[in-house]
Amino acid sequence: MTQQTRPRLASHSLDLPNHCDICNKARSHGNHKSCSRIRQQRQSVCWETYMANVEAKRAKKVRRYA
Numbered sequence: 440m441t442q443q444t445r446p447r448l449a450s451h452s453l454d455l456p457n458h459c460d461i462c463n464k465a466r467s468h469g470n471h472k473s474c475s476r477i478r479q480q481r482q483s484v485c486w487e488t489y490m491a492n493v494e495a496k497r498a499k500k501v502r503r504y505a
């Protein structure tokens with residue numbers, strides 16, 4: 440594997456799961472071309488929602504322990 444040369448993301452360590460998040464099958468198994476297309480469509484919406492959630496959770500946590 441030569442993936443170690445890949446640069447890390449600055450703010451978030453984004454580990455990709457071993458399973459496809461679209462069809463829930465192993466990424467190394469089967470064809471996920473359509474999955475990645477679906478993912479790209481979802482991503483713009485989902486990613487914003489996800490990030491908003493993360494920010495909200497973080498804000499809540501900080502407030503809870505403050």
Ligand SMILES: [Zn+2]
Pocket residue numbers: 459460461462463464470471474
């Ligand atoms: Zn898939």
